[in-house]
Amino acid sequence: MLEEPGGPVTYRVVITNTSNPVTLIITSLTDSLYGDIALLPEPNSCDAVIGHVLLPNQSVSCEFTVLFFADAGISRSHVVTVMATTPAGVVVTDSSPARTVTITDVRPRPEVQKSASPASLPAPGGRFTFTVGVRNRVAEPLVLVALRDDAYGNLDGLGNCAAGVTIPSGETYTCRFTVGFLGQSGDRHTNTVTATVVDNEGNSATGQDSASIHLTAPVVRRASGSPVTEVPLSPSSPAPTISPAPAVGPSPTPSPGVTASPSPASSPVPIATAPAPPPGGSGGGVISRTGVDALEWFALALALIMLGSLIHETAPAGRRTIRGKPGRRP
Numbered sequence: 001m002l003e004e005p006g007g008p009v010t011y012r013v014v015i016t017n018t019s020n021p022v023t024l025i026i027t028s029l030t031d032s033l034y035g036d037i038a039l040l041p042e043p044n045s046c047d048a049v050i051g052h053v054l055l056p057n058q059s060v061s062c063e064f065t066v067l068f069f070a071d072a073g074i075s076r077s078h079v080v081t082v083m084a085t086t087p088a089g090v091v092v093t094d095s096s097p098a099r100t101v102t103i104t105d106v107r108p109r110p111e112v113q114k115s116a117s118p119a120s121l122p123a124p125g126g127r128f129t130f131t132v133g134v135r136n137r138v139a140e141p142l143v144l145v146a147l148r149d150d151a152y153g154n155l156d157g158l159g160n161c162a163a164g165v166t167i168p169s170g171e172t173y174t175c176r177f178t179v180g181f182l183g184q185s186g187d188r189h190t191n192t193v194t195a196t197v198v199d200n201e202g203n204s205a206t207g208q209d210s211a212s213i214h215l216t217a218p219v220v221r222r223a224s225g226s227p228v229t230e231v232p233l234s235p236s237s238p239a240p241t242i243s244p245a246p247a248v249g250p251s252p253t254p255s256p257g258v259t260a261s262p263s264p265a266s267s268p269v270p271i272a273t274a275p276a277p278p279p280g281g282s283g284g285g286v287i288s289r290t291g292v293d294a295l296e297w298f299a300l301a302l303a304l305i306m307l308g309s310l311i312h313e314t315a316p317a318g319r320r321t322i323r324g325k326p327g328r329r330p
Contacts, residue, residue, distance in 0.1 A: 003106050005140050006069035011099070013037070013046060014061045015082050017054035024054045024084040024092065029062075033078040040064050054084070072105035072201055108142050110167075110197045111135040112207035123218040125182040130211060132161065134195045135172040142167050142197040145204070151191035152179060167197070181213055188214040 002009060017024045029037040029046050038047040046062035054060060068076055077100040083093045113133040121128070132155070136142045144165045147155040155161040159177025167173045181189055190212040198204045 001102055001104050002068060003139070004070075004072045004103050006103050007067065007139075008065050009068050009101055010043075010063055010065045011080070012061060012063045013080055013082075013096070014059055015049065015054065016059040017056055017084075019086075019092075020056040022056065022086050024086060026050060026052045026054065026060070026082060026084050027091075028083045030081045030083075031078055032081075033076065034064075034066055037064050037080070040066065068101055068103075070103045072103055075100055075102040077101075105201055105203065106138050106140070106199075107203055108197050108199050108205035109137040110142065110195055110205060110207040111137050112193065112195045112209040114193045114209040114211040116211040116213045119212070120214050120216050121181075123183065123185040123187070123215045125180070125187075125215050127178055127180050128213050129176055129178045130191075130193075131174065131176045132193050132195075132209075133172050133174045134167060134197070134207065136167040136169055136197075138199070139169050140199055141169060142199055144173060144195060144197055146196040147175075147193065149191055149193045151189070152177070155193070181215075183215050185215055185217045188212060 013029065015026060026049050028050065031037050034040060037044070038050050040046075044062075044064040046064050049060050049062050052060050070076075077098045079095050079098050081093060081095040083091065085091050111134070113135075115131050117129050117131070130149075132147065134144055134147075144163055144167060146163055147161055149155055152158065155175070155177060156163040159175060161175035161177055165173050183189075190210055192208055192210040194206055194208045196204060196206045
């Protein structure tokens with residue numbers, strides 16, 4: 001038996017002189033399929049037995065190798081014939097029983113590999129590229145008839161993946177496709193690809209492999225002087241909120257004879273800061289703000305302008321000035 005598609009076959013020939021008391025001289029060895037065995041290529045030791053003298057009941061052996069390639073189920077039978085002469089010149093021959101070699105079927109054995117690049121992205125996610133490889137592990141060509149993913153369905157036509165490709169023995173078919181994955185930090189997705197192959201006898205087999213991707217903590221910007229850096233924000237540390245500055249309404253008009261009290265000094269606009277990082281300096285990132293932004297400066301300037309207007313219209317008690325038209329003194 002020889003697995004498809006076939007290969008080298010080695011035969012061993014044993015020649016015994018059963019004549020008694022006649023001595024034999026070997027003159028030729030012939031195979032019914034391959035002809036003169038002494039002329040076959042190496043490895044071949046049978047050329048050395050030509051001319052060998054065999055005493056009664058003595059034996060001599062040799063080996064030769066031939067190639068046999070065929071589809072599963074094909075057989076080949078042949079016999080070896082030896083010719084010898086006696087010292088008196090009498091020619092004698094004998095043949096071996098027929099020997100049969102059959103090519104046996106080998107089931108397809110695909111090896112599937114799948115990987116993802118990148119393996120992770122910061123939340124909310126993005127685009128991931130999967131690479132699929134299908135290796136032919138048998139000695140005959142295989143045809144990739146189907147390539148499916150349990151999450152993305154039929155991969156034929158997705159990216160550069162295609163079905164119907166012939167994979168030679170020992171070689172690997174590789175393709176890639178890109179998909180999007182969105183979610184929250186900690187989300188993980190595992191998907192499995194299945195490849196189906198067939199051989200020239202119609203035998204089919206499948207192979208599978210899986211790959212996983214996941215999302216990490218999101219990346220936010222932190223103003224820490226110059227330059228601006230990006231740090232991951234820990235899911236356990238919520239982003240700080242900025243309290244709005246109190247609204248500044250129009251100043252009331254003072255009643256005559258009433259001294260207006262000076263407006264209190266404007267309090268600083270609240271500055272948002274993130275919670276302190278956990279001990280050890282590890283963990284998620286932080287957000288901090290230093291200084292006052294443009295909106296807060298505008299609110300502060302508006303409050304100062306209105307305060308100045310109020311002071312201009314109001315004088316201290318006892319020194320109130322009444323303005324009117326110029327006239328004559330009595």
